[in-house]
Amino acid sequence: MNNQTNSNYLIPLMFVGMLFLLLGFALGINGLLIPFLQKGLSLSNADSYLVLTATFSAFVVLGYPSGMLVKALGYKKGIIISFVVFAIGLYLFIPSAKYESLPLFLIASFVSGAANTLLQAAVNPYITILGPINSAAKRMSIMVISNRAGWAIAPIFLALFIDLSQANVRLSDMYLPFYIIIGVFVLLGIGTGFAPLPEMKAEGEGEEREGAESAKIESIDPSKKHIWQFPHLLLGMVTLFFYVGVDTLALVSPVDFANTLGLDNPERYTMHTVVATSVGCVLGIILIPRYISQLVILQIGSLTGLLFSFLIVLLPPQVAIHFVSLVSFAISLVWGAVWPLAIARLGNLTKTGASVLVMAIVGGAILPLCFGWLKDVTLDIQRAYWLFVPALLFIVFYAFKGYKIGLEKEPEAFGV
Known part of the structure; x- marks a missing residue:
């Protein structure tokens, strides 16, 4: 430019x-x-x-x-x-x-x-x-x-x-x-x-x-007339659904986790998440696209977030609580990286496709409800964080494979 x-x-x-x-x-x-x-x-x-x-x-x-x-x-x-x-x-x-x-x-x-x-x-x-x-x-x-x-x-x-x-x-x-x-x-x-x-x-x-x-953004495939014909868009919606849910939980659940452990000033653990997300965004501003592409950031972040999710449930709870905010840091750029991949090649359906992605925000309500249910069933908030694992697995799938399903050429070919 x-x-x-x-x-x-x-x-x-x-x-x-x-x-x-x-x-x-x-x-x-x-x-x-x-x-x-x-x-x-x-x-x-x-x-x-x-x-x-x-x-x-x-x-x-x-x-x-x-x-x-x-x-x-x-x-x-x-x-x-x-x-x-x-x-x-x-x-x-x-x-x-x-x-x-x-x-x-x-x-x-x-x-x-x-x-x-x-x-x-x-x-x-x-x-x-x-x-x-x-x-x-x-x-x-x-x-x-x-x-x-x-x-x-x-x-x-x-x-x-x-x-x-x-x-x-x-x-x-x-x-x-x-x-x-x-x-x-x-x-x-x-x-x-x-x-x-x-x-x-x-x-x-x-x-x-x-x-x-x-x-x-690449022109639409003339043979495709409806947004439901673009698997990469629909998979992007599911990816954002899981991202919003995990991001919301990373923000609201640490206080409950800290209270369960009897830690002082439990509200500070929410601030840790806010700071972690902000640091991730600042790094994105500095690094993209001069030093690293947003696709590679998505791949690295999703894999790192998956690793941290396992550590939350496997480490001692007094240590594991710190990895909740680190998950937020790892996935801080998922929202911004998935959008250009998901609306790639939609052309005249770009605005309609965007509305499908917006629907994914409901994940911020559904995953916390699932988390609460798991907490009640297991009687252990740390075990409830197993919910992060399948969510991050899907984000990893999209970062490496899902974003190009149904496309004749990969988004990297036209600048994403």
């Missing part, structure tokens, strides 16, 4: 990075407020599972329609609509707290999940094709770092309004923070409308929208 082309993508990339930072900030506040809201509504464990179902079901129910909407309107308008829907969903949490209404809380959770589904369907493929396809994982890593920075700022900001150490926070105390994040999403929508974001399209996509710039 020449310097002029680099500069063409630098401004949009910086703007999208800012969007990810603000998105992480808003969702970080939301993530901190929701537990207080759930407690204020006196939700039972069963009710909490309903909330989880309402949030993640949106990815399955609306994943494909979101891709069709992005295909019809373009990435930029898809992003704008997602921010508006986010604002609506977050606003609905306020009357749900005021009237202590579980049904309204579930509706708000589903609407927020729908907004996140649409945003993921628009932003992820956009970042993937915003520049050389062989450095897509690098751009994804930049977005992850930006998003995590926003999450880190959120509790500091929220502490200005609410004492997060209090066991009981009045529901009325949460109204102002909710109004603030609603305002952030409205401003994000307005800002995106005026942002210099070119309407990207993969090579082989239709020319119906003027002004769309092309990314070097």
Whole structure:
């Protein structure tokens, strides 16, 4: 890529990075407020599972329609609509707290999940094709770092309004923070409308929208008319399903693991995972593609993650707990590396294929439920980590074989 082309993508990339930072900030506040809201509504464990179902079901129910909407309107308008829907969903949490209404809380959770589904369907493929396809994982890593920075700022900001150490926070105390994040999403929508974001399209996509710039993703096979005819895409979805599930567990389970072992300051083990993921992303930014390709990173990371998964269940628990965060480090670049491989050669079906990949985020709900079931059955949280092994095995399979199944030529041949 020449310097002029680099500069063409630098401004949009910086703007999208800012969007990810603000998105992480808003969702970080939301993530901190929701537990207080759930407690204020006196939700039972069963009710909490309903909330989880309402949030993640949106990815399955609306994943494909979101891709069709992005295909019809373009990435930029898809992003704008997602921010508006986010604002609506977050606003609905306020009357749900005021009237202590579980049904309204579930509706708000589903609407927020729908907004996140649409945003993921628009932003992820956009970042993937915003520049050389062989450095897509690098751009994804930049977005992850930006998003995590926003999450880190959120509790500091929220502490200005609410004492997060209090066991009981009045529901009325949460109204102002909710109004603030609603305002952030409205401003994000307005800002995106005026942002210099070119309407990207993969090579082989239709020319119906003027002004769309092309990314070097190989043209679609004329004999294939539907996304279900691309095994590498469907296998990519399953890969991301397992990745999101393992990544979520690596973030949320160490506290429980540490409590089981009676370790001091169990919350610090979650911070270990956050730091490990961030370090992995920084290395991706530095190394890809100048020193190593994103495919090789995927292969090395998945094999290393598999090794660490075995060590979690085989080593003494006081040592094994540290390998949970190391699994997160090993697979930190899986999301960014799988996307360009999975949408390779989709051409005119790129946006629709992206919606299939977004549906994989439901793994963040299903695998933790499986983990909890294994923990209850075995009465040993360390044994529950055996769940990581088949998940990582599938990621290894995709990294070495699955990404090229059904393709006439391997993605490396055109820059992935």
